[in-house]
Amino acid sequence: MKHLLSTHDLSIDNIVAILDTADHMTEINARPVAKVPALRGRTVASVFFEDSTRTRLSFESAAKRLSADTMTFSAASSSVNKGESLRDTIETLSAMGVDAFVVRHKSSGVPAAITQWTGASVINAGDGWHQHPTQALLDTYTITRSFGLKDSLQGRSIAIVGDIKHSRVARSDIDVFTRLGAEVILVAPPTLLPHNIATWGVKTASSIDEVVGKVDVLYMLRMQFERMDSGVIPGLAEYSSRFALTPARARLLSPHALVMHPGPMNRGIEMVVDPSDLPGSRILQQVANGVSVRMAVLFTILGGGATATLQQGVDA
Amino acid sequence: MSSSSIVIRGGTVVNPSGNEVADVRIVNGLIDAVGTGLQGDVILDAAGAYVSSGFVDLHTHLREPGKEEAETIETGSRAAALGGYTAVVAMPNTDPAQDSVMVVRFVRERGEAAGLCEVIPSGCITMGRNGANLVPYASLAAEGVHIFTDDGNGVQDPLLMRRALEYAAPLNVTLAQHCEVSRLTEGAVMHEGACCSSMGVPGWPAIAEELMLHRDIELVRLTGARMHFLHLSTKGSVELVRQAKADGLPVTAEVTPHHLALQDELLRGFDPLFKVNPPLRTAEDIEALKAGLIDGTIDAVATDHAPHAAHTKEQPLDAAPPGMLGLETALAVLNTAVNVDVRRIAEVMSWNPAQIAGVGDHQGRPIAVGEPANIAVWDTTSVWTVSRDELASRSKNTPYHGMEVRGRVRHTIFRGELVVQEGKALK
Numbered sequence: 001m002k003h004l005l006s007t008h009d010l011s012i013d014n015i016v017a018i019l020d021t022a023d024h025m026t027e028i029n030a031r032p033v034a035k036v037p038a039l040r041g042r043t044v045a046s047v048f049f050e051d052s053t054r055t056r057l058s059f060e061s062a063a064k065r066l067s068a069d070t071m072t073f074s075a076a077s078s079s080v081n082k083g084e085s086l087r088d089t090i091e092t093l094s095a096m097g098v099d100a101f102v103v104r105h106k107s108s109g110v111p112a113a114i115t116q117w118t119g120a121s122v123i124n125a126g127d128g129w130h131q132h133p134t135q136a137l138l139d140t141y142t143i144t145r146s147f148g149l150k151d152s153l154q155g156r157s158i159a160i161v162g163d164i165k166h167s168r169v170a171r172s173d174i175d176v177f178t179r180l181g182a183e184v185i186l187v188a189p190p191t192l193l194p195h196n197i198a199t200w201g202v203k204t205a206s207s208i209d210e211v212v213g214k215v216d217v218l219y220m221l222r223m224q225f226e227r228m229d230s231g232v233i234p235g236l237a238e239y240s241s242r243f244a245l246t247p248a249r250a251r252l253l254s255p256h257a258l259v260m261h262p263g264p265m266n267r268g269i270e271m272v273v274d275p276s277d278l279p280g281s282r283i284l285q286q287v288a289n290g291v292s293v294r295m296a297v298l299f300t301i302l303g304g305g306a307t308a309t310l311q312q313g314v315d316a
Numbered sequence: 317m318s319s320s321s322i323v324i325r326g327g328t329v330v331n332p333s334g335n336e337v338a339d340v341r342i343v344n345g346l347i348d349a350v351g352t353g354l355q356g357d358v359i360l361d362a363a364g365a366y367v368s369s370g371f372v373d374l375h376t377h378l379r380e381p382g383k384e385e386a387e388t389i390e391t392g393s394r395a396a397a398l399g400g401y402t403a404v405v406a407m408p409n410t411d412p413a414q415d416s417v418m419v420v421r422f423v424r425e426r427g428e429a430a431g432l433c434e435v436i437p438s439g440c441i442t443m444g445r446n447g448a449n450l451v452p453y454a455s456l457a458a459e460g461v462h463i464f465t466d467d468g469n470g471v472q473d474p475l476l477m478r479r480a481l482e483y484a485a486p487l488n489v490t491l492a493q494h495c496e497v498s499r500l501t502e503g504a505v506m507h508e509g510a511c512c513s514s515m516g517v518p519g520w521p522a523i524a525e526e527l528m529l530h531r532d533i534e535l536v537r538l539t540g541a542r543m544h545f546l547h548l549s550t551k552g553s554v555e556l557v558r559q560a561k562a563d564g565l566p567v568t569a570e571v572t573p574h575h576l577a578l579q580d581e582l583l584r585g586f587d588p589l590f591k592v593n594p595p596l597r598t599a600e601d602i603e604a605l606k607a608g609l610i611d612g613t614i615d616a617v618a619t620d621h622a623p624h625a626a627h628t629k630e631q632p633l634d635a636a637p638p639g640m641l642g643l644e645t646a647l648a649v650l651n652t653a654v655n656v657d658v659r660r661i662a663e664v665m666s667w668n669p670a671q672i673a674g675v676g677d678h679q680g681r682p683i684a685v686g687e688p689a690n691i692a693v694w695d696t697t698s699v700w701t702v703s704r705d706e707l708a709s710r711s712k713n714t715p716y717h718g719m720e721v722r723g724r725v726r727h728t729i730f731r732g733e734l735v736v737q738e739g740k741a742l743k
Contacts, residue, residue: 085627085630085631086630086631086632087627087630105632107632107633107634107635108515108516108517108586108632108633108634109515109517109585109586109632109633110586110632112585112586113586113630113632113633127516128516128517128634129516129517130515130516130517131516168516171514171516194513194514194516195508195509195510195512195513195519196509196510196513197513199510200514
């Protein structure tokens with residue numbers, strides 16, 4: 001695998017292989033010294049044109065635990081503010097010697113565009129409303145491992161609640177979850193659903209109450225405040241009344257049901273309940289798994305053809 | 317002007333009265349003879365080709381003044397001549413905009429200086445295309461401006477649009493609308509449909525075009541003023557224009573080659589080359605546009621030739637400007653995409669647009685003795701592969717690079733002068 005731009009680029013076999021590799025990484029992360037030399041001499045540049053804390057730190061931790069060198073570029077403190085073009089930025093960084101770019105951008109399609117201007121691998125760390133493939137992988141890892149599964153979500157129902165339309169997390173998760181056999185239910189007002197989802201193989205529900213007692217996974221999305229300004233929904237109070245996870249609704253969850261959130265959470269808006277009160281919450285587990293899965297992705301992309309196999313890297 | 321004679325030999329002459337195989341001789345800027353066995357100083361081979369009046373493009377962005385790094389009036393005129401055009405209507409979204417006598421004169425004079433085709437300046441509907449203040453229609457009409465448009469923007473304010481129609485009507489000019497309700501297309505990148513939905517980009521819904529088209533058809537009904545509709549892109553738009561014409565309203569409409577040939581699916585790779593406004597739409601829309609072109613609902617094929625410097629298209633899809641080249645590929649793309657006969661090609665590429673552009677007294681004329689020699693010689697059978705590196709335009713943003721097309725312009729004669737011979741520009 002040269003790039004990871006979209007979940008659509010991954011076959012089910014690719015997904016299963018990455019999650020299997022992530023199991024090894026989880027084992028490494030549990031060691032007293034959580035570091036292996038697998039990617040020694042490789043350089044990973046995280047290039048974030050849009051603010052992000054957790055995803056950038058997660059990728060950088062992943063790279064460092066595999067002993068890769070890391071470079072960080074963030075638009076706020078860079079020559080982008082002096083008018084440098086995307087192409088020039090990438091070509092400049094590329095000239096410094098980069099093996100993989102980890103790219104976040106507010107515009108859909110930017111990671112794909114960047115592949116024209118560098119010979120390095122490109123990993124999409126979130127582009128616009130389009131894709132966030134490592135989030136889908138870590139979410140799938142979290143769900144499968146929580147249920148003791150390996151390579152399928154057959155028979156499991158997953159409700160994704162909130163602003164689906166503007167969510168790259170939702171687009172990525174829906175693709176992977178449905179291909180692994182899960183029943184996916186999108187819970188949102190119509191103004192926060194994408195158009196033409198008839199072909200997506202999903203169901204929809206118009207309130208969290210319709211799904212909360214029935215699903216195996218309740219996946220809460222962040223409600224973005226700017227949506228209110230653009231008149232997409234009437235107001236936060238009405239939103240919360242139909243789509244927030246409240247303590248009363250949480251009591252209706254199945255005992256085995258998982259509660260997930262990609263973060264950052266809006267407490268009091270979509271998360272009225274305190275997640276630490278929920279036995280089924282996997283929200284912090286998602287963050288921990290994010291490092292393992294991103295290690296697996298980096299190793300899959302940069303480890304191939306290297307002197308180290310995973311075992312050598314692990315055991316050296 | 318040279319007094320030597322040019323003979324176009326052995327082609328099929330395409331006229332409103334019918335087709336005939338004949339030689340055509342040109343002397344002193346006029347057609348001097350149409351017949352067989354004609355002799356002259358310069359002989360142009362037209363065997364297997366058609367001889368028609370030169371093409372007239374209702375919709376060309378020449379970018380000068382203001383964006384000369386993308387195109388100049390000279391480079392755009394050369395691209396036009398290579399495409400078989402002997403006249404182009406220069407869109408007014410220049411910088412400064414074509415809202416004053418001074419700018420309009422500049423554009424016309426630069427076109428005359430290039431001498432490759434007739435450059436007909438259009439005027440804005442509103443000053444600086446600001447959607448607020450009317451341009452001096454009478455002063456611009458006195459400069460020969462016939463088409464007025466804020467192309468790139470639709471005129472949003474219905475009161476202003478009504479007044480523009482009422483004011484301009486007695487001046488015998490034509491207002492041309494870019495139909496787009498901008499509130500419905502904020503941030504829009506491509507057609508709102510299944511493709512845009514899965515790509516996660518804001519959509520440009522068909523209704524944004526159709527709402528304004530409907531409004532303006534009703535304003536035409538109210539005011540009696542004539543109106544032309546630019547670059548129709550949706551099935552619903554074709555139906556609205558069809559009905560307006562059935563009602564006897566004085567409306568005309570154009571379609572671009574790219575809206576006849578290319579689908580929104582091409583944007584899946586996020587390549588800004590395929591970003592255009594209005595956006596590429598669906599197979600269903602394409603079929604409706606083709607039907608409208610064939611049945612006469614749509615009067616003209618217009619290129620919306622929109623050059624952009626390479627660096628501006630090397631941006632994220634949402635930031636890159638919309639627009640694609642069209643002049644040098646229009647005939648071939650039309651002929652490849654749509655099953656139209658030769659007469660209809662001449663109609664929609666030359667005769668009708670010449671009337672709409674207000675130059676029907678010297679462009680889009682029959683091939684007959686005494687007529688001005690604005691002539692294109694072209695075929696519908698030559699197969700060639702479009703290469704962005706071989707285009708005369710200063711920009712390279714053709715969506716057809718590497719695509720095999722059928723039909724080619726062989727020679728172009730502008731005011732009696734041979735400007736393109738065997739597909740090569742002579743100046």
